[in-house]
Structures are given as structure tokens and as C-alpha cells.
Amino acid sequence: QVQLVESGGGSVQAGGSLRLSCVASRYTASDNSMGWFRQAPGKQREGVAVIYNGYGRTYYADSVKGRFTISQDNAKNTIYLQMRSLKPEDTAMYYCATGPYRDCRGGGGACLKEVMFGRWGQGTQVTVSA
Numbered sequence: 001q002v003q004l005v006e007s008g009g010g011s012v013q014a015g016g017s018l019r020l021s022c023v024a025s026r027y028t029a030s031d032n033s034m035g036w037f038r039q040a041p042g043k044q045r046e047g048v049a050v051i052y053n054g055y056g057r058t059y060y061a062d063s064v065k066g067r068f069t070i071s072q073d074n075a076k077n078t079i080y081l082q083m084r085s086l087k088p089e090d091t092a093m094y095y096c097a098t099g100p101y102r103d104c105r106g107g108g109g110a111c112l113k114e115v116m117f118g119r120w121g122q123g124t125q126v127t128v129s130a
Helices: 107-111
Strands: 004-007 010-013 018-024 033-039 046-052 057-060 068-073 078-083 092-099 124-129
Touching: 004 092, 018 033, 018 092, 018 124, 033 068, 033 078, 046 068, 046 078, 046 107, 057 068, 057 107, 078 092
Parallel strands: 010 124
Antiparallel strands: 004 018, 018 078, 033 046, 033 092, 046 057, 068 078, 092 124
């Protein structure tokens, strides 16, 4: 069974940086998009950054634009989330996910939705202190 395993989470002070990694045991024909989501205590899981491989479109949540960058290394079956200028409100469990859609033109509101993704990792915790 294909697995996604996240790493790189931890505790950091506000203004610091972290890079999350997500390794897929293998990519399949159903893995045409990759993304990062997060869930803070008491809140719903939200899309943070996604990439659709058909045309390389990327979408970011407004709250992380300019601070987070999603990237991938297909040779290593790995996706990354570089996080800079971290804020306490970035504290959450971060999940990587893959999905079957090669493209999405609905804008960030639609393309960052969980329903677009079907395979999920177990998550890695990020804690940002003030």
C-alpha cells in the first residue's frame, strides 16, 4: 500500500523557519497533485499549499502567501514545504496529501479543498511560540 510519511516538524520561535518533507513510498497514476494541509486544535483542516502537476499550477492559502513554498523532487518521491517567518497562528498538525487531478483552475478556494485529495499522511506537528 502506498504510504505518505511526513517529517521536519518541531518547535520554533516566531520568525523562524522549518522545512517539512513528505516521502511517498511510490507514486501511482492517482498521484497527480500534491499538497500540504494543516489542522489546529479545535479547527477544521485547511489547505495550505498545493501543486497540480499537469501545468505546474500552485495555490497557497492567503495566510501563508509569501512565507511558504511548496516544491517537489520526483526523483526522490518527495514533496517539501519550506516555511519562513513563522507565526504562532501557524501552529498545527501538518499533513501531506496526494490527489488524482492533474489540473485545477478554480482558484485557491476550490483547489485547496480536501475533497481534491485522496491519499493522506499521518501528520507532523509544528509549534510556533511567541
